Amino acid sequence: MKSNKKTIYLDNAATTYTDERVVNAMLPYFGTMYGNPHSLHSYGLDAQKVVDISRESVAHILSCTPQEIIFTSGGTESVNLAIKGVAFSKGSGHIITSKIEHPAVLRTCEFLEKNGFTVTYLNVDKDGIVNPQDVQKAITKNTILISIMYANNEIGTIEPIQDIGNIARKHNILFHTDACQATGSLSLDVSHLNVDLMTLNGSKVYGPKGVGILYTRNGVTLQPLIHGGGQEFTMRSGTENVPAIVGFAKAMEYAHREKKKENKRLIQLRDTFITNVIKTIPKSFLNGHPTERLPNNVNISFLDVEGESVLLYLNEKGIAVSTGSACSSKELEISHVLDAIGLKHDAAHGSIRFTIGRKTTTQDLKYVLTVLTPIIETLRRISPVKVKKSEIRK
């Protein structure tokens, strides 16, 4: 039995647990208050009311109006609605994005390329930052949309979206940001961010899975992707997922209220862990920007070992992490993000992402280091690879 074994979950960028307070807030909407917000009887009106309250609560956090909040089924749908929604409403044109976006953005843009649109995928620097000047230079008279993520899910780098938004605004081009990873820890105040569209995700902020938001500035025209009963201001038809909407709004309230204190705690844990790992384990280095970085993200490459092996050895010790190395059918592939920041394949295969969370403690991370050190040693002992630290970049 594994029951007494210590388990440490360090994959909070993949998803978080749902906060107990959030679960409790959701429960009535599975049970007694199960009405369809569209219905005119009391069941319906109760449901309608709680959806309205949730929308207002989110709007308050974003400093926008409730009509600018569209609830969706998650980050992927919001991204699709933002990008295809703009593209289909314009009919043709040019889109600017970056090479390190989530597949939700990249695959959507590739789809649009097959359908007559043109797309520029901007490079990033060695820390994963998109240079606003590059955005400026990529703009053509046909550009209809700029989509740059708020913070990267793999390496945690925070992008200068305010500056990029500024440029977009000057050129009268719509700007979307994928803020899935930023939802819990960064400012979402759209009155400062210069965004027209912003994707938020419930499953990364101690809310339920399968719920997202697309903030859509008043006046922005989108072609809806899902047609039907006209819910969500006709932008997203289908009976609202009432419990998930309630849960997401609650989760955002808690995250927002506790953000300042929690960020401080996370950043301290993060930086101590980074320093200790790099000091203790030879031939290891940080990926992503050292300070312009999500409070919960640590991404470290360990030379001469392969990420999946490290992940599974850690899993055996009850520690859950993720890696930028993945087997495809032909060969072991590295993440497009590590590739874009210029890591050679040899160096990228050994990358491990540790994303800490609300329950992570100093003791947890000390334990992780004591377990990690011998794991890397063991795997290096059976590895025929010897990469020089001076040869990690292309």
Next chain:
Amino acid sequence: MTPIIHKAEVKGKQGQNWLYTKEVKEHFFHPKNTFKSVEEEEEFEKNADGIGEVGSPACGDMMRMYIKVKDGIIVACRWKTFGCASAIASTSILSEMVIGKTLDDARKIKPKDIVQKLKGLPQRKIHCSVLGDKALQKAIDNFEKKKR
């Protein structure tokens, strides 16, 4: 007809799901015929009868096999592997399979034999074990070239 009731739960099994077979797990966490010490490694680098290497870290997996041969029979085998769990497990199990085999029989080992011994690998992982037998064949080639 009996209706099918899907059990969409993993209760009681939390944290015990594993990507691979028991055999892969055993060889991955307790690899066989690895170097016991730096001295042993140096000794094999110098005195192994055949050494074969395939792959590169750039394409993800890399393996090196060392064999010692006596009267046409493989009497010792050591290896080093860079790669995922199935790459490590497949080289480990291969090292057990070859000891005591004649060079001819060792040459005949196919990827599917390794996969079979491991009681299966996920389809997308099978390319990893393909490398183990190639490294072994190179080690045998290396031995035979030296002999000539």
